[in-house]
Amino acid sequence: MNRRAISAVIRKDLKVVLGSKGILMPLIIVPVVIFVALPALASLAPGVVNIPGANLSDIGSFIARMPAGLQAQLAGYDEVQQIIILMLVYVLAPMYLIVPLMVASVIAADSFAGEKERKTLEALLYTPTSDQELFFAKVLSAWLPAMGVALGGFVLYAIVANLAAWPVMGRIFFPNLMWILLVIWVAPAVAGLGLGTMVLVSSRVSGFQEAYQLGGAIVIPIVVLVIGQATGVMYFSAGLVALLGLVIWAVDAVILWFGIKVFQRGELIVRI
Amino acid sequence: MTNRTVILTRELTRRFGDTLAVDHLSLQVYSGEVFGFLGHNGAGKTTTVRLLNGVLEPTEGAAEVLDLSPQSDGPALRRRTGVLTETPSLDERLTGRDNLSIYADLYGVPEESVSKRVAKYLDLFELTERADDKVGEYSRGMKQRLALARALLHEPEIIFLDEPTSGLDPVTTRQVHRMIHQMSEEGRTVFLCTHNLIEAQSLCDRVAVLEKGRLIALGTPADLARKMVHGQRLRLEVAPESRDAAVSTLQSGFGADKISQENDGLILQGADREIIPDLIAGLVAAGVRIYEVTPQEPSLEDVYFALHGRREVPA
Numbered sequence: 385m386n387r388r389a390i391s392a393v394i395r396k397d398l399k400v401v402l403g404s405k406g407i408l409m410p411l412i413i414v415p416v417v418i419f420v421a422l423p424a425l426a427s428l429a430p431g432v433v434n435i436p437g438a439n440l441s442d443i444g445s446f447i448a449r450m451p452a453g454l455q456a457q458l459a460g461y462d463e464v465q466q467i468i469i470l471m472l473v474y475v476l477a478p479m480y481l482i483v484p485l486m487v488a489s490v491i492a493a494d495s496f497a498g499e500k501e502r503k504t505l506e507a508l509l510y511t512p513t514s515d516q517e518l519f520f521a522k523v524l525s526a527w528l529p530a531m532g533v534a535l536g537g538f539v540l541y542a543i544v545a546n547l548a549a550w551p552v553m554g555r556i557f558f559p560n561l562m563w564i565l566l567v568i569w570v571a572p573a574v575a576g577l578g579l580g581t582m583v584l585v586s587s588r589v590s591g592f593q594e595a596y597q598l599g600g601a602i603v604i605p606i607v608v609l610v611i612g613q614a615t616g617v618m619y620f621s622a623g624l625v626a627l628l629g630l631v632i633w634a635v636d637a638v639i640l641w642f643g644i645k646v647f648q649r650g651e652l653i654v655r656i
Numbered sequence: 657m658t659n660r661t662v663i664l665t666r667e668l669t670r671r672f673g674d675t676l677a678v679d680h681l682s683l684q685v686y687s688g689e690v691f692g693f694l695g696h697n698g699a700g701k702t703t704t705v706r707l708l709n710g711v712l713e714p715t716e717g718a719a720e721v722l723d724l725s726p727q728s729d730g731p732a733l734r735r736r737t738g739v740l741t742e743t744p745s746l747d748e749r750l751t752g753r754d755n756l757s758i759y760a761d762l763y764g765v766p767e768e769s770v771s772k773r774v775a776k777y778l779d780l781f782e783l784t785e786r787a788d789d790k791v792g793e794y795s796r797g798m799k800q801r802l803a804l805a806r807a808l809l810h811e812p813e814i815i816f817l818d819e820p821t822s823g824l825d826p827v828t829t830r831q832v833h834r835m836i837h838q839m840s841e842e843g844r845t846v847f848l849c850t851h852n853l854i855e856a857q858s859l860c861d862r863v864a865v866l867e868k869g870r871l872i873a874l875g876t877p878a879d880l881a882r883k884m885v886h887g888q889r890l891r892l893e894v895a896p897e898s899r900d901a902a903v904s905t906l907q908s909g910f911g912a913d914k915i916s917q918e919n920d921g922l923i924l925q926g927a928d929r930e931i932i933p934d935l936i937a938g939l940v941a942a943g944v945r946i947y948e949v950t951p952q953e954p955s956l957e958d959v960y961f962a963l964h965g966r967r968e969v970p971a
Contacts, residue, residue, distance in 0.1 A: 392761035396747065396754075403749030403790070507745035507806070509711050511762040512735040649730075650712050654672065 385520065389513045393521035397495045398529065407494055407592075411533070415483050419537040420544050422476055426468050427548040443467060451619035464552050472545045472558060477566055477620045478609035483537055484571045485606060488530035488578035489599055495522050496586030497595035506656055509649050519647040523579060523640070530575035538567045562622045570625055573632035578602060580639030587646040587655070657861055660687040662814055662845050663708060667717035670703055670869075677703040679869035680717065687813075690836060690846040692860030694853070694960065700869035701849040702742060705816045708847075709734055722813060735764055738812035742819045744803035748792035752783055752802050755791060756809055763810035777805040781831075797828035804835060814845040821855060833859060857956040865963055873963055881954040884962040889952050890924040890932070895945035905942040909935075921948075 401407055443463050447455060447470065454474060458466045499505045508518065538559075545558045559567075578599075585599040609628075612618040663685035670678040678700045685691045693701050706712035708721050710730030719726055724733045746755055756774040765773050778784045781801040791799060800820070807815060817836070821829040836859050839846050850856050856863055857877050865873040865880075873880055894902045899922070906915050906924060916923045927935070929951040939946055 386764075388764070388767070389762050392758050395761075396750070396758045399754060400747055400749045502748065503743050504745050504747050506741045506743070507739075507759075507803075508762075510709055510734060510737075510739040510741070511759065512731040512733075512764065513762060514731050649710075653706055653711050 386513060386517055389511070390517055390521040390524065393508070393513070393518065394525040394528065397491065397522065397525035400498075401491055401494055401529075404494070407490060411487055411490060414486055415533055415537050418476070418479055418483055419541045422479075423472055423541055423545040424548050426472055426545060427551070450616040453621050454616070454619040468549045468552055469557065472549065473560060473563065474620055475610075475614050477563065477625075478606060478613050480534075480538070480541070480566065481571060481574045481606050481609070482603065484530040484534040484575035485578040485603060487533045488526045488575040489582050489602065490596065491529055492522070492526035492579035492582035493586060493592050493595040493599060495525055496583055497589055498592040500586070500652075500656060501591040503656065505652060509653055515647060515649055516644070519583075519644055522647075523583070523643075526579040526582070527572075527575050530578070531572055534571045534575065535567065538563075538571075560622075562620055562625050565622055565625045565629065566620075569629040570632065573629050573636055574606070576636040576640065577632055580636055580643055583643035584639060584646060587651070657689040658687045661685070662687045663691075663719070663721050663847070665704075665708075665717065665719045668704070668707060668714050668719050669716035670700075670707055670712065671715045676869045678707065678714075681866075681869070681871055682717075683864055683871060683874060685845060685847060687845055688840065688843045689861040690840050690848060690859050692856040692863035693847060693849045693866065694851065694856055694863055694956075695866035696851060699866040701866060702818055703869075704866075705739065705818055705847070705849060709737055709739060709816070735810070736812055737814045737816065738807035738810065739816045740804055740807040740818060740820055742822065744799040746791045746799055746803055746806070749790060751788050751790055752778065752794070752798075753787040755802060756806055759806050760809055765810050773809060777809055781805045797824055800824055800828060801831065804832065808839075812844070814847060815839060816847045816849070818849045819851070820848070821850075821852060829855075853955070853957045853960050863956065865960065867964065873959070877956045877959070878953070880959045881956070884954075884959045888926075888928045888954065890927045890929075890935070891918070891948075891950045891952055892922045892924065892939075892946065893920060893948040894922065894939070895947065898944040898946075901942050902939055902944045905939055905944065909938060 401411075443466065447458060447466055450458075450470075454470075457473075458469060461469060499508070513521070542558050546553075546556050549557065581602045582595055582599045586595045589595045589598060609618070613620055618624065661684050663683070665681050665683055668678055668681040669676070681700075681704065693704065695701050703712065707714055708719055708726055710726030710733055713727055721733055722736050724736075726733055747758075750758070753774060756777060757770055760770045760773055761767075775784070778787045781804065783798060783802055783805065786794065786798065791802065794802065804817075804820065807817075820832050820836075824832065833855070836846055836848065846859075848856065848860060860877065862874070862876050863880065864871055873884065875883070892902065892906075902922060903915060906922065910924060910927065914925045914927070916925070924935075932949055932951070936946060936949060
């Protein structure tokens with residue numbers, strides 16, 4: 385593998401993404417909402433339960449409908465603490481996965497389909513890189529920033545969550561084992577899922593928007609997880625998260641295998 | 657130009673479905689020559705460049721470029737060739753300098769000399785002042801010069817130029833022509849795809865003419881002219897009041913179909929320089945006042961039309 389060429393392609397793709405406000409803005413706004421705004425809302429929790437007419441027994445009955453494992457995790461906390469743990473540790477957990485998925489998808493769509501649209505792919509195909517090196521470089525140029533944002537976002541989320549909840553919790557309560565698994569095991573797989581889907585979609589479309597709209601459907605499973613967790617249909621235990629990661633990695637392997645098959649110079653050049 | 661073959665194709669063929677884009681193409685290109693590859697749009701020129709650089713695989717036949725197989729030695733070969741694509745294919749969100757330095761890394765220019773090499777080519781193509789502006793803000797001519805700089809940055813042995821002056825203004829076109837001359841003087845081989853026949857005539861040592869993927873002529877422009885267009889033509893400029901007398905004298909001597917008008921002159925087809933003294937004597941005897949008689953060699957354009965049977969006018 386020609387590391388220098390690979391890093392040149394990554395550098396190029398990242399500079400191109402950074403040069404487009406239209407692409408950059410969602411990559412900033414969505415993480416800020418998920419990693420800062422939502423956990424910051426936890427600081428409002430004591431105020432919410434003190435609103436005249438607020439019924440703490442509603443919260444109790446809501447938690448009573450949650451899976452037994454989750455109820456066990458919440459046992460021993462008062463109602464306000466339970467709300468905070470429920471929201472910051474469990475309900476927002478699947479939502480965290482939207483960030484690596486989105487960042488990887490947007491950059492991959494710009495890198496694969498966008499390059500076709502801008503008619504810059506042909507010059508790249510005439511360089512002395514092999515098909516595998518080009519594919520690997522393009523995958524990394526989407527995956528590395530996705531993981532950078534996901535890891536940085538996790539640290540930010542942990543700081544904001546602990547600070548916002550400090551008056552209620554009185555201790556550092558975040559992260560737990562499930563979140564660590566989510567960050568180091570599931571998020572990289574989800575980023576791979578987003579970019580792998582875009583590689584396949586991009587081979588059939590002619591532009592960034594088309595790729596992003598078609599590939600955007602990949603967010604549906606994450607939305608299902610968010611709804612499932614919020615309604616208590618499922619409980620993001622460490623075991624479930626580990627299994628979820630395994631399934632997504634398996635799907636990634638299949639998608640990327642097809643991606644390598646699709647990413648052939650001879651195929652790409654005739655579609656320019 | 658030397659006798660060393662740098663490009664050799666044997667029955668090179670590429671099909672796209674039922675369409676034959678390149679049809680059993682066999683040719684040789686020698687080191688240091690400017691080789692013109694002529695043909696209408698869709699004649700198979702770009703496909704041939706892709707085949708010769710290992711970007712596309714042939715359906716049949718084979719090619720050798722710099723003693724390497726484009727199919728099996730693609731990366732090693734592309735390190736020694738440079739390609740100017742028909743569209744500049746530049747990243748418009750990046751600066752000119754970034755475009756060059758990234759491709760310097762991709763082409764394996766020694767790391768320690770990347771910034772010097774980039775500066776050299778920016779300077780050579782008169783882009784230094786705008787080097788740190790985004791390419792999206794460049795004029796078309798600047799983009800073409802930057803694309804040419806990128807194709808030459810790694811100092812390739814063979815440079816493929818696909819319609820290098822298409823859509824350029826005369827000043828930039830002249831700069832590009834100067835660069836092609838310079839590359840040839842440096843001993844590099846230039847493979848020039850064009851449908852600009854005047855450009856090909858002035859720049860190329862040899863030309864190949866392609867029609868629907870098939871090679872229909874190969875040789876120097878002069879050789880092809882001799883083979884394909886029989887007889888020279890003479891251009892006569894006479895006083896306006898003598899024009900009718902000149903036309904009738906020429907028509908009676910050579911036949912009406914041989915005489916045509918071009919701007920202020922009269923063209924006599926199929927006549928060579930040997931007849932000039934008798935021609936002038938005849939015209940003078942008819943009272944024609946002659947300003948100029950010029951023998952004209954058949955041009956590549958004449959060859960091209962002869963080859964294509966004047967079916968179509970090339971763009």
